[in-house]
Amino acid sequence: MAQITVDRKLCDNHGQCAIAAPKVFSMNDEGILEFEETFDDALLDEVEEAIDVCPVQAIFVKD
Amino acid sequence: MDQRIIVAGASLGGLRAAEQLRAAGWVGEIIVIGEENHPPYNRPPLSKEVLAAPGTPQEVLAKLAFRARRSATGIQWRLGTRITASNLADRTITLEDGEEIGFDGLVIATGLRPAQVVVPGPVDGRHVLRTIDDAMALHAVLVPGAQVGVIGSGFIGCESAATAASLGCTVTLVEGRTGPMERPLGSALSSGVREMFSRRGVDCRTAVSVVAYRGDGSCTGIELSDGSLVAAEVIIEAVGSHANVEWLQGNGLDLSDGVECDRNLRVLAADGQPMSRVVAVGDIARYPDVRNGLPARRVEHWATPTDTAKIAAPALVAGIAGRQPAEAPAPLPSFWTDIFGTRINGVGSPAHAEETRILEGDPGQPQEGVAVGYYRGNTLIGVVNAGLPASRHLHYRQLVLDAGALVTN
Numbered sequence A: 001m002a003q004i005t006v007d008r009k010l011c012d013n014h015g016q017c018a019i020a021a022p023k024v025f026s027m028n029d030e031g032i033l034e035f036e037e038t039f040d041d042a043l044l045d046e047v048e049e050a051i052d053v054c055p056v057q058a059i060f061v062k063d
Numbered sequence B: 001m002d003q004r005i006i007v008a009g010a011s012l013g014g015l016r017a018a019e020q021l022r023a024a025g026w027v028g029e030i031i032v033i034g035e036e037n038h039p040p041y042n043r044p045p046l047s048k049e050v051l052a053a054p055g056t057p058q059e060v061l062a063k064l065a066f067r068a069r070r071s072a073t074g075i076q077w078r079l080g081t082r083i084t085a086s087n088l089a090d091r092t093i094t095l096e097d098g099e100e101i102g103f104d105g106l107v108i109a110t111g112l113r114p115a116q117v118v119v120p121g122p123v124d125g126r127h128v129l130r131t132i133d134d135a136m137a138l139h140a141v142l143v144p145g146a147q148v149g150v151i152g153s154g155f156i157g158c159e160s161a162a163t164a165a166s167l168g169c170t171v172t173l174v175e176g177r178t179g180p181m182e183r184p185l186g187s188a189l190s191s192g193v194r195e196m197f198s199r200r201g202v203d204c205r206t207a208v209s210v211v212a213y214r215g216d217g218s219c220t221g222i223e224l225s226d227g228s229l230v231a232a233e234v235i236i237e238a239v240g241s242h243a244n245v246e247w248l249q250g251n252g253l254d255l256s257d258g259v260e261c262d263r264n265l266r267v268l269a270a271d272g273q274p275m276s277r278v279v280a281v282g283d284i285a286r287y288p289d290v291r292n293g294l295p296a297r298r299v300e301h302w303a304t305p306t307d308t309a310k311i312a313a314p315a316l317v318a319g320i321a322g323r324q325p326a327e328a329p330a331p332l333p334s335f336w337t338d339i340f341g342t343r344i345n346g347v348g349s350p351a352h353a354e355e356t357r358i359l360e361g362d363p364g365q366p367q368e369g370v371a372v373g374y375y376r377g378n379t380l381i382g383v384v385n386a387g388l389p390a391s392r393h394l395h396y397r398q399l400v401l402d403a404g405a406l407v408t409n
């Protein structure tokens, strides 16, 4: 299991992460980001993609 | 000796290519060569937050520099280094100081530079916006009360006009077409954006072009094709771009508009066949629109370097090994822009639409929430929404994906 943090001061609710890794990130009806704070290592590829596509580089992973 | 891939250009495309080469299993050398002195950094804030309030050069860079993937190890960076020539048959590139470097594979990621307005008149006071240095220089002159003329109302022109107006400048936006961002958005939304500008005091002059700049030594005004004169001491030229292809001349490539590629981003040789050891990524790559069956085009959006690097890197690694690349997905283009705090999000290819239909809201009031669908025949090929929560954007993106014959990502 690895852990995710999102810098909420940076996050601009673009929602790109929810396209790249929908099992981990989603946008609620108000358009605000919700995410799972830990994820299975099998999802690492998807999560790395989410990090790549975030226009403000707000997503961080630590193991 | 280790095999070597050279990545030409050290911006988002160069970084993503290097990362994806490692992800595709490349264990040989990777050298990324870039002309700018800065490591890869994020450009979109340069016309938005950073133009409004940059802070010191160190702060800007700290804010904008990309974090590389942790798996992207052993990459050599040669920054502040310009490539001046290449010989693709001999597999070499030449640097500014005459040094020649051989390669087994080459990634072309040298992007674009801004085009400039070619008219008579003074040069002082004219700006373009592509780099951190451009943004710092422009910010310094966007003082309250400054008279600013923005030439061109694409994304960068509109964003810098909005930012300048928020900083208290008097802004005139000059556009040859009938409205701001009309090409990517279509006329309905373009009128709404024009309204947003008018409410904030930005004077939009449309269907006119610049004939000359006026002023003695430095600019004081802009002479337009309708005979009018606009007072402006700060000029921002946002009139499109030129691809940085000069270093590729002499190889028989089609360099008329970026670098022509196949759908795997392999560069096409003089005979029209894809080369196995040369690929292109990012703004410079002209690749087929397989999704809509339309001819090859460049896609100048932030998502493109990442999307294309994911396809180009494995194709290059396969090519060097003498294998054919796997069938490439057809990325769905997407872009965003922020005008006076209203986010405009687009997916698909709205600029290629034959017809538009309003999906929700009033395009005359983009800030209140609106979505417009773009169609070829009866097929939805793009949606642009403004002022809506990201959840709506994801919904419309799914509609475009579902409508396309090719659902691959």
Ligand SMILES: Cc1cc2nc3c(=O)[nH]c(=O)nc-3n(C[C@H](O)[C@H](O)[C@H](O)COP(=O)(O)OP(=O)(O)OC[C@H]3O[C@@H](n4cnc5c(N)ncnc54)[C@H](O)[C@@H]3O)c2cc1C
Binding pocket: B008, B009, B010, B011, B012, B013, B014, B033, B034, B035, B036, B042, B043, B044, B045, B046, B047, B081, B082, B083, B084, B109, B110, B111, B112, B113, B129, B130, B131, B155, B156, B244, B247, B281, B282, B283, B284, B300, B301, B302, B303, B304, B305, B334, B335, B336, B337, B338
């Ligand atoms: C001000 C601004 C705002 C933007 N805002 C948005 C936005 O809101 N939304 C959006 O979707 N997109 C936006 N974009 C577009 C996005 O930033 C680009 O699509 C992206 O930067 C393309 O990356 P690239 O690596 O392909 O090219 P570039 O970023 O152009 O990088 C090419 C690099 O190659 C280097 N180079 C060129 N020639 C040579 C040579 N001969 N030798 C060595 N190095 C060379 C250049 O110095 C440069 O660093 C914006 C762009 C700008 C400039």
Ligand code: SF4
Binding pocket: A006, A010, A011, A012, A013, A014, A015, A016, A017, A018, A025, A033, A053, A054, A055, A056, A057, A058, A059
């Ligand atoms: S992509 Fe980045 S900015 Fe957008 S919701 Fe995800 S974390 Fe926030």
